Amino acid sequence: MSDRDALLSAICAQPDEDTPRLVFADYLEEHDEAARAAFIRDQIRLAQTPPWEPFAVRCRWHAPHVVSGAPFRGTLPKLEGSALGWGDMPFRRGFGWSVRVHMPALWDTLVEPLFDRQPIGRLMFWPTALDDWRRIAASERVTRFREVAFATSPIEPLFALRDRPAAAGITDLYFGRASGAGMPEVIEDLFRSPLGHTARGLHFHTGYESLSALVDALNTGGPLARLSFSNMGITPEHLRRLFAGPITSEVEELHLASEPLGGDGIRVLAEQLPSTVRDLALVRVGARDGLEVFARSGRLMNLKRLDLSLNPLSPRASRLLSLSHALPALRAINLHSCHLGDKGVRHVTQARWWHGLVEADLRNNTLSPAGVRHLLNAPVPPDLTALVLDRDGLGAESRTALQRKFGAAAVFVAGEVAG
Numbered sequence: 001m002s003d004r005d006a007l008l009s010a011i012c013a014q015p016d017e018d019t020p021r022l023v024f025a026d027y028l029e030e031h032d033e034a035a036r037a038a039f040i041r042d043q044i045r046l047a048q049t050p051p052w053e054p055f056a057v058r059c060r061w062h063a064p065h066v067v068s069g070a071p072f073r074g075t076l077p078k079l080e081g082s083a084l085g086w087g088d089m090p091f092r093r094g095f096g097w098s099v100r101v102h103m104p105a106l107w108d109t110l111v112e113p114l115f116d117r118q119p120i121g122r123l124m125f126w127p128t129a130l131d132d133w134r135r136i137a138a139s140e141r142v143t144r145f146r147e148v149a150f151a152t153s154p155i156e157p158l159f160a161l162r163d164r165p166a167a168a169g170i171t172d173l174y175f176g177r178a179s180g181a182g183m184p185e186v187i188e189d190l191f192r193s194p195l196g197h198t199a200r201g202l203h204f205h206t207g208y209e210s211l212s213a214l215v216d217a218l219n220t221g222g223p224l225a226r227l228s229f230s231n232m233g234i235t236p237e238h239l240r241r242l243f244a245g246p247i248t249s250e251v252e253e254l255h256l257a258s259e260p261l262g263g264d265g266i267r268v269l270a271e272q273l274p275s276t277v278r279d280l281a282l283v284r285v286g287a288r289d290g291l292e293v294f295a296r297s298g299r300l301m302n303l304k305r306l307d308l309s310l311n312p313l314s315p316r317a318s319r320l321l322s323l324s325h326a327l328p329a330l331r332a333i334n335l336h337s338c339h340l341g342d343k344g345v346r347h348v349t350q351a352r353w354w355h356g357l358v359e360a361d362l363r364n365n366t367l368s369p370a371g372v373r374h375l376l377n378a379p380v381p382p383d384l385t386a387l388v389l390d391r392d393g394l395g396a397e398s399r400t401a402l403q404r405k406f407g408a409a410a411v412f413v414a415g416e417v418a419g
Helices: 003-013 019-030 034-047 053-062 064-068 070-075 104-116 130-137 142-144 155-161 165-169 183-191 194-198 211-218 237-245 264-270 291-296 315-322 341-349 370-377 396-409
Strands: 085-086 097-100 124-125 147-150 170-175 201-205 226-230 253-257 279-283 305-307 331-335 359-360 386-390 410-413
Touching: 003 019, 003 104, 034 053, 034 064, 034 070, 053 359, 053 386, 064 070, 085 104, 097 104, 104 130, 104 142, 104 359, 130 155, 142 165, 155 183, 155 370, 165 194, 183 194, 183 211, 211 237, 237 264, 253 331, 264 291, 291 315, 315 341, 341 370, 370 396, 396 410
Parallel strands: 097 124, 124 147, 147 170, 170 201, 201 226, 226 253, 253 279, 279 305, 305 331, 331 359, 359 386, 386 410
Antiparallel strands: 085 097
């Protein structure tokens, strides 16, 4: 075995440890691979950094290769055929992390050996037979699982996995299709199992059936750190019931996307949002109304990142948000596609929380020269790392003036950027 292979084997044997990875980076630097060595070190640092802090924001907008690993895709083992593939963001902490298992029936011959070649931790599974799930659950590789996503029904795979002590390392479960009459029972059974006692994040996508029963089932479990719903049909009443139980009592990251909350839902958040929440996403939830109560809520004091993208905000709504005393810790705000206009941008730059921002995403908000002047007249927040604007919506003269004002923090984007 070569030195390189021995170092990689040590990383795979200790996937949660950073030291073997840093040793590998030192080896690469000594062998004229400084760029990849820097990538590994940067990804390790990125994994340790909250997404609202300057280094993470800088990576997202100024060095996206650190997030995606695109220049280093060739260092990953080649996966032939359609049965197994790397995820959209295949790297974490410098090495292969995320795979898509399209044919779990080939676990023994195709998937399991990959764990000896890369420190895989995130797996997205497509359907297979219950016997295949039992074989996967019996594998010693289950101890390496950290994030597990199910493209369709999770009923059979969770039945196989939940009682396995080896699955206790799983931190997050993602349900790509969270509908079906059996989901509430699945969640209740999960919380009665060893896996349910250790998982810290649950993420639900697409499912309108038995939603009230699902919410009740969630509150049979203990506190989670991360909870997300998208296209689930969550209503204000569902939010009230979630917040009334133990499942959200310690939640730090709450993401809601394409849910029919409206003004009543925003008011429920203002009144009952756990004060532990630091990362709140309310994407396309009809947040135009209810912001007056939301902006005055004392439950937002610990909020570091707020995503209100795809909610049309009136000038009055943006003004109410800007006057809020309730966001003293805010570091990142996403107002992408909020119809801010010139007045809305002025309110943002005059906000009580503007001075503390590291990231402000203002893409897809039409600005005239007057809106650009509001930005140019604003003080530059000392930690501002990314002020994100549309390239195509601004003339060359405006972009030059904004770059002169905000320096490298001014980011001009053509099209959409994932973040």
